[in-house]
Amino acid sequence: MIVPFLDLVTPHRELEDELVAVVREAVKTAGFIGGPMVDQFEREFAEFCDASHCVGVGSGTDALRFALTAAGVNAGDTVLTVPNTFIATTEAISQAGAHPDFIDVDEKTYTMDPAKLRSYLETACTRDARTGRTVLKRNGSPVTAIVPVHLYGQMADMDPLLELATQYNLLVIEDACQAHGAQYFSRKEQRWRKAGSMGDAAGFSFYPGKNLGACGEAGAITTRDQQIAARCRMLRDHGQSKKYFHDIEGYNGRLDAIQAGFLRVKLRHLARWTEQRQACARVYDELLADAKGVVTTPYVPEWSKPVYHLYVVRVPDREALQQQLTAAGIGTGIHYPIPLHLQKAYVNMGYRPGSFPVSEAVSSQILSLPMFPNLSVEQQRLTAAEVLRLMVHVS
Numbered sequence: 001m002i003v004p005f006l007d008l009v010t011p012h013r014e015l016e017d018e019l020v021a022v023v024r025e026a027v028k029t030a031g032f033i034g035g036p037m038v039d040q041f042e043r044e045f046a047e048f049c050d051a052s053h054c055v056g057v058g059s060g061t062d063a064l065r066f067a068l069t070a071a072g073v074n075a076g077d078t079v080l081t082v083p084n085t086f087i088a089t090t091e092a093i094s095q096a097g098a099h100p101d102f103i104d105v106d107e108k109t110y111t112m113d114p115a116k117l118r119s120y121l122e123t124a125c126t127r128d129a130r131t132g133r134t135v136l137k138r139n140g141s142p143v144t145a146i147v148p149v150h151l152y153g154q155m156a157d158m159d160p161l162l163e164l165a166t167q168y169n170l171l172v173i174e175d176a177c178q179a180h181g182a183q184y185f186s187r188k189e190q191r192w193r194k195a196g197s198m199g200d201a202a203g204f205s206f207y208p209g210k211n212l213g214a215c216g217e218a219g220a221i222t223t224r225d226q227q228i229a230a231r232c233r234m235l236r237d238h239g240q241s242k243k244y245f246h247d248i249e250g251y252n253g254r255l256d257a258i259q260a261g262f263l264r265v266k267l268r269h270l271a272r273w274t275e276q277r278q279a280c281a282r283v284y285d286e287l288l289a290d291a292k293g294v295v296t297t298p299y300v301p302e303w304s305k306p307v308y309h310l311y312v313v314r315v316p317d318r319e320a321l322q323q324q325l326t327a328a329g330i331g332t333g334i335h336y337p338i339p340l341h342l343q344k345a346y347v348n349m350g351y352r353p354g355s356f357p358v359s360e361a362v363s364s365q366i367l368s369l370p371m372f373p374n375l376s377v378e379q380q381r382l383t384a385a386e387v388l389r390l391m392v393h394v395s
Helices: 009-014 016-029 036-048 060-071 088-095 114-123 158-167 226-236 257-267 270-287 318-327 344-349 357-363 377-394
Strands: 053-057 078-081 099-102 125-127 134-136 143-146 171-175 183-186 191-194 201-205 219-223 240-242 311-314 366-369
Touching: 009 016, 016 036, 016 257, 036 053, 036 219, 036 257, 053 060, 053 226, 060 088, 060 171, 060 201, 060 219, 060 226, 078 088, 088 099, 114 125, 114 158, 134 143, 143 158, 158 171, 158 183, 219 226, 270 311, 270 377, 318 366, 318 377
Parallel strands: 078 099, 078 143, 143 171, 171 201
Antiparallel strands: 053 219, 125 134, 183 191, 201 219, 311 366
């Protein structure tokens, strides 16, 4: 039996008639950019995220970049995020004109550690006596925002992060690119909150492999702030407030109408797909329970309802396990093998091995097992059996 890491073919076959109907409608009306399909998707996705506004854009990177700029991040600012994420997070910060800097992740959740953020703000920063702004001691750069990354389908611990953001007057832009529909129980508010509804704004990616994936590139910004939404709409469309009236310099970052139509079709199925992913995660948890102490399965705090974009295990010899699974016809992935502070792209930041020990340890030991809605229990049993077979020898 071959077990693919990801199956993008089956859901598209199941939805083929609905997806083809979207193309027919676009061809019939010549509505390829903007228009009703984009407007309808934006309304429906905003409602799905419990957000006031949604702005469709060309990619998840566009979403984060435009959200940062529209929320008020300026050239020369410092924006804090984590080393254990895809480079699009820091690219968006740099392309907004700011400087990324890093906060290490929590040992269990692999998301931004609130205690480490507090330590950074207390020890590496000071308050500017004249402006009251938080600035870096080493260079005087204003620290204006944090970008917590909701990783592998699980939200970061938002309550303490938001509390620190309020205390230090920081914007919060959620990187929700892997967290469509993920939920967080706010102890402060005593209610469940959706990814994309808690920060000043959030960026989503609809890259095809995401839980809600387009048939190409696409992204979206969600926000409760009407001014941020309006500015994002201008930024995505060459800074236009209306045709040929350019209030600011912007970008060509619009969401194609056909992609918006595809996303509307898929959004109707997302709740079911999420339930299937969550059921798959429970099966993996049970099958791998005997390997506790050797295989670390995803940690789910009581405040989290993850959507399992990925099912990531942590093992002492990741390479040996991946090779064995590959030999058995089982697909795997590594997300991510080199933390950002050790990438060549950021060598000028001056970080060295040991700078962010948790991210570094995690990056050398994590392996993503097959995870998709129609993954069968039989496929999971085969995968788990191979994991356990190797782990018996390791232990």
